[in-house]
Amino acid sequence: MSEHHKETFITKYIFSQDHKMIAKQFLITGMFMAVIGMIMSALFRLQLANPGQSFAILEMLLGKWAPGGVLDPSMYLALVTMHGTILVFWVLTAGLSGTFANFLIPLQIGARDMASGFLNMLSYWFFFLATVVLLWSLFVETGPASGGWTIYPPLSALPQAIPGSGTGMTLWLTSIALFIVGSLLGSLNYIVTILNLRTKGMSMQRLPLTIWAILLTAILGVLSFPVLLAAALLLIMDRSFGTSFYLSDIIINGEVLHNAGGSPILFEHLFWFLGHPEVYIILLPALGIVSEVIAVNSRKPIFGYKAMVGALLAIAFLSFIVWGHHMFMTGMNPFLGSVFTFTTLLIAIPSAIKVFNYLATLWKGNIQFTPAMLFAIALVSTFITGGLTGLILGDSALDINVHDTYFVVGHFHIVMGLTAIYGMFAGVYHWFPKMYGRMMNKNFGYIHFWGTFISAYGVFFPMHFLGLAGLPRRYYTNSAFPMFDGLTDINSVITFFALSGAAFQLIFIFNFFYSIFKGTKAKQNPWRSNTLEWTAPIERIHGNWPGEIPHVYRWPYDYSKPGADEDFVPQNQPLKEGEVEH
Amino acid sequence: MTNILIAIIVFLIIALLVQILRVSELLSEINNTDVNEVTDEDNNTQGKLYLAITFIFLGFVIWQMVYWNHFLLPGASSVHGEIIDGLMSFTMNLILVVFFILTPLLFYYAFKYRGKKTNTAYFYSHNNKLEIIWTIVPTIVLSCVIVYGLQTWNKAMNPDTSQSKVIEIYAKQFDWTARYSGSDNQLGKANYKLVKGRNQLGVDLNDEKSEDDIVVREVHLVKDQSVLLKFRSRDVIHSAYLPHFRVQMNCVPGMNTQFAFTPTQTTAEMKEQEGEDFEFILLCNKICGVAHYNMQMKFVVETQEEYDAWIAEQKTLKNTLTLK
Numbered sequence: 001m002s003e004h005h006k007e008t009f010i011t012k013y014i015f016s017q018d019h020k021m022i023a024k025q026f027l028i029t030g031m032f033m034a035v036i037g038m039i040m041s042a043l044f045r046l047q048l049a050n051p052g053q054s055f056a057i058l059e060m061l062l063g064k065w066a067p068g069g070v071l072d073p074s075m076y077l078a079l080v081t082m083h084g085t086i087l088v089f090w091v092l093t094a095g096l097s098g099t100f101a102n103f104l105i106p107l108q109i110g111a112r113d114m115a116s117g118f119l120n121m122l123s124y125w126f127f128f129l130a131t132v133v134l135l136w137s138l139f140v141e142t143g144p145a146s147g148g149w150t151i152y153p154p155l156s157a158l159p160q161a162i163p164g165s166g167t168g169m170t171l172w173l174t175s176i177a178l179f180i181v182g183s184l185l186g187s188l189n190y191i192v193t194i195l196n197l198r199t200k201g202m203s204m205q206r207l208p209l210t211i212w213a214i215l216l217t218a219i220l221g222v223l224s225f226p227v228l229l230a231a232a233l234l235l236i237m238d239r240s241f242g243t244s245f246y247l248s249d250i251i252i253n254g255e256v257l258h259n260a261g262g263s264p265i266l267f268e269h270l271f272w273f274l275g276h277p278e279v280y281i282i283l284l285p286a287l288g289i290v291s292e293v294i295a296v297n298s299r300k301p302i303f304g305y306k307a308m309v310g311a312l313l314a315i316a317f318l319s320f321i322v323w324g325h326h327m328f329m330t331g332m333n334p335f336l337g338s339v340f341t342f343t344t345l346l347i348a349i350p351s352a353i354k355v356f357n358y359l360a361t362l363w364k365g366n367i368q369f370t371p372a373m374l375f376a377i378a379l380v381s382t383f384i385t386g387g388l389t390g391l392i393l394g395d396s397a398l399d400i401n402v403h404d405t406y407f408v409v410g411h412f413h414i415v416m417g418l419t420a421i422y423g424m425f426a427g428v429y430h431w432f433p434k435m436y437g438r439m440m441n442k443n444f445g446y447i448h449f450w451g452t453f454i455s456a457y458g459v460f461f462p463m464h465f466l467g468l469a470g471l472p473r474r475y476y477t478n479s480a481f482p483m484f485d486g487l488t489d490i491n492s493v494i495t496f497f498a499l500s501g502a503a504f505q506l507i508f509i510f511n512f513f514y515s516i517f518k519g520t521k522a523k524q525n526p527w528r529s530n531t532l533e534w535t536a537p538i539e540r541i542h543g544n545w546p547g548e549i550p551h552v553y554r555w556p557y558d559y560s561k562p563g564a565d566e567d568f569v570p571q572n573q574p575l576k577e578g579e580v581e582h
Numbered sequence: 583m584t585n586i587l588i589a590i591i592v593f594l595i596i597a598l599l600v601q602i603l604r605v606s607e608l609l610s611e612i613n614n615t616d617v618n619e620v621t622d623e624d625n626n627t628q629g630k631l632y633l634a635i636t637f638i639f640l641g642f643v644i645w646q647m648v649y650w651n652h653f654l655l656p657g658a659s660s661v662h663g664e665i666i667d668g669l670m671s672f673t674m675n676l677i678l679v680v681f682f683i684l685t686p687l688l689f690y691y692a693f694k695y696r697g698k699k700t701n702t703a704y705f706y707s708h709n710n711k712l713e714i715i716w717t718i719v720p721t722i723v724l725s726c727v728i729v730y731g732l733q734t735w736n737k738a739m740n741p742d743t744s745q746s747k748v749i750e751i752y753a754k755q756f757d758w759t760a761r762y763s764g765s766d767n768q769l770g771k772a773n774y775k776l777v778k779g780r781n782q783l784g785v786d787l788n789d790e791k792s793e794d795d796i797v798v799r800e801v802h803l804v805k806d807q808s809v810l811l812k813f814r815s816r817d818v819i820h821s822a823y824l825p826h827f828r829v830q831m832n833c834v835p836g837m838n839t840q841f842a843f844t845p846t847q848t849t850a851e852m853k854e855q856e857g858e859d860f861e862f863i864l865l866c867n868k869i870c871g872v873a874h875y876n877m878q879m880k881f882v883v884e885t886q887e888e889y890d891a892w893i894a895e896q897k898t899l900k901n902t903l904t905l906k
């Protein structure tokens with residue numbers, strides 16, 4: 001594989017087995033889905049701030065789902081559901097992991113490619129199929145799935161309960177099954193590659209934190225996604241083959257169903273056994289990316305490398321025993337609730353360690369404000385803000401009153417949504433030169449960052465107040481309850497920032513595509529970074545390094561090391577006489 | 583027409599952006615510099631912007647806390663709710679303190695250590711003592727949160743229900759129905775297969791406990807008297823949410839769930855405190871279909887006399903069903 005063998009257009013750009021091309025395929029698909037998800041959110045935000053008001057644009061885009069320009073309630077739920085599904089799975093799981101795991105693993109560990117280029121290619125094409133099926137579901141007669149991204153049965157099982165649970169839900173489940181297959185193929189490949197193909201000298205203790213984070217993400221994925229697949233298969237059985245895994249004692253639309261003995265709560269357990277690790281599948285790669293970006297741009301070693309790895313391990317382990325915190329109000333035995341409260345609040349400890357270590361890394365740094373670094377610091381901020389509200393939600397006694405309110409929506413958009421998106425932006429700005437050989441425009445990056453950062457807090461911080469006012473999530477309008485009348489004020493603020501935030505993304509998209517073709521040419525190591533990917537030539541070659549793969553002699557964080565000639569020492573430079581490894 | 587206009591404007595904006603990019607790149611080519619290189623000047627501006635954002639962001643947070651405070655739910659109107667409120671203000675204060683320390687610290691570091699060509703960073707890779715301190719301190723603080731939290735949870739979830747009045751809350755798309763257990767304080771058996779005609783709850787009329795059951799569309803409670811709510815659902819999962827009482831429990835088809843509490847304020851007292859429009863409301867808090875946003879039932883808390891007068895007017899289920 002080491003030779004740069006002949007490529008045709010098809011093997012180079014479409015059915016490529018080169019990890020760098022596959023990474024770009026994931027990135028572009030993820031960005032495309034992000035735009036769709038963002039447009040959906042803009043549409044339902046319009047409704048929330050202006051209940052019942054008519055907007056020509058709604059009718060133009062949604063046709064019969066917005067008669068007279070007023071959003072139909074079932075389409076509102078469909079938009080919320082698809083927005084959540086797209087952002088959680090398509091953008092922040094496949095888009096984020098798919099891009100950076102594929103791009104960085106071989107380049108940072110010093111490998112020619114993934115362990116299996118073929119499986120890697122399959123992983124993308126399963127994802128692509130899943131995408132096609134999901135998008136197709138937007139156009140079916142009864143509308144796309146609309147029971148929330150958590151698709152709890154019986155609502156999701158019964159077409160009589162909500163129109164979206166007809167064909168739309170069948171397609172949703174098909175799509176997610178394909179998605180999971182793709183994700184598993186990818187994850188297995190990532191794990192095998194990281195464990196087996198590291199270059200000489202790249203011991204686990206010298207792995208960049210990005211790779212540690214990606215490794216743990218992949219392990220979480222392999223252990224938890226199959227459970228969601230099982231849950232989805234059982235749901236398909238209930239929907240189409242008359243079984244009763246999740247259904248019992250139901251009358252719907254006057255029709256008495258024969259199902260007996262099933263339990264919807266079983267589904268919730270299976271769903272959240274994936275669902276909670278899933279939020280860390282989203283979070284960890286972002287934390288990994290940012291550990292790298294912060295160290296490089298502070299020109300300092302990441303503080304407490306071992307503690308950072310330990311915290312990642314602790315978070316990954318704990319994330320498997322906390323899923324019940326999504327189910328405190330299902331009538332579970334209060335003792336079980338206590339156990340989940342205990343394990344859940346424990347996660348705050350490794351999270352706190354990570355935050356303190358990031359702060360210590362910035363301390364006495366020589367901070368270079370690349371656009372990536374701006375996003376990295378913002379990530380630490382959202383991780384703090386959102387992690388803290390987790391302390392309220394994780395406390396079962398407090399969750400009684402905030403469960404399923406906008407407080408939860410505020411919490412997870414900040415701690416997961418923004419944190420992961422910022423990590424993704426940081427990653428794109430940071431590795432763009434490596435991906436495309438050109439630079440993204442810095443000043444546009446600055447404008448994009450500040451616009452996004454301000455708008456995003458403007459959207460999600462106020463949601464805590466809505467939640468503390470008692471407003472449930474997934475309400476088409478809050479005008480049905482006089483007690484919520486004043487809240488339209490808050491909703492208008494949120495919608496204003498949501499639209500402005502969306503506008504700033506256009507700048508990013510423009511900068512991205514402009515720079516692919518017209519950006520200024522990148523130097524080989526523009527950020528003066530230590531990791532191996534920057535020792536490879538700027539031209540894309542299959543096999544990554546033209547000659548031998550570099551050997552590794554040190555950890556990746558020798559920045560501003562006393563005694564070194566420059567303020568960075570790449571990993572492939574041997575230790576000097578008498579030099580100690582950090 | 584407007585669409586064409588919008589398209590033209592978007593096109594012009596994009597053209598403008600391209601030109602700005604071109605010009606800045608050309609300028610830097612003339613000056614022999616790299617536009618995308620981060621200069622000391624950039625570091626200076628961005629660092630200062632981070633300092634500015636500290637004030638803007640924290641100012642925005644404080645502004646919300648001041649101006650939106652009146653939107654928040656009033657203090658709890660139930661015995662366990664008051665305990666929960668105590669835990670809430672403890673936790674909220676704690677996280678606010680941490681938030682108001684860490685956020686400015688982070689942004690201040692960004693400002694303070696903004697880079698300069700002439701500076702060098704301080705090579706500092708770890709400090710075990712420091713790291714142990716900031717593992718142990720959060721552990722201790724969290725232990726307090728956990729212990730306080732679990733105590734509260736146990737009090738809220740395991741109240742003494744031996745004296746509670748039993749009321750069933752029945753959920754279906756998209757409304758609520760309540761069934762009082764009557765003078766025997768025991769609900770008659772019910773089964774979804776028995777739902778028919780006016781017997782919308784599927785109550786088993788052969789069960790003598792059901793004879794005095796009363797079905798209503800508005801729940802009246804007596805101040806300071808404990809109630810045990812028992813929940814059932816006919817179709818999908820709903821969640822019975824009574825925010826003013828700090829009560830929430832899912833209603834799951836095929837399963838029975840319950841929640842006991844004691845109201846401490848009458849509706850009249852709350853109206854005095856919160857305004858004439860105030861009502862205790864039961865909402866649905868689990869997505870359950872198209873009209874999920876409008877699934878409500880009024881709760882009224884009153885004195886024993888008022889309650890007695892009200893309940894005396896209600897017909898028992900048996901009465902309603904046998905009445906032609």
Ligand code: HEM
Pocket residue numbers: 150279280282283325326344345347348351386387388389390391393394395399402403404408411412415416417
């Ligand atoms: C200190 C750490 C955290 C704690 C204690 C915590 C606790 C919780 C709890 C208890 C809930 C359920 C709330 C409810 O439904 O009533 C929740 C929701 C959620 N959390 Fe966290 N969380 C923490 C950090 C995170 C992180 C780091 C992420 C993601 C990266 C995250 C993502 C989510 C998501 C996505 C939901 C909502 C899911 C839904 O219902 O749609 N949380 N969190």
Ligand SMILES: [Cu+2]
Pocket residue numbers: 275276279322323325326
């Ligand atoms: Cu969770």
Ligand SMILES: [Cu+2]
Pocket residue numbers: 753754755756819820821866867868869870874877
């Ligand atoms: Cu409902």
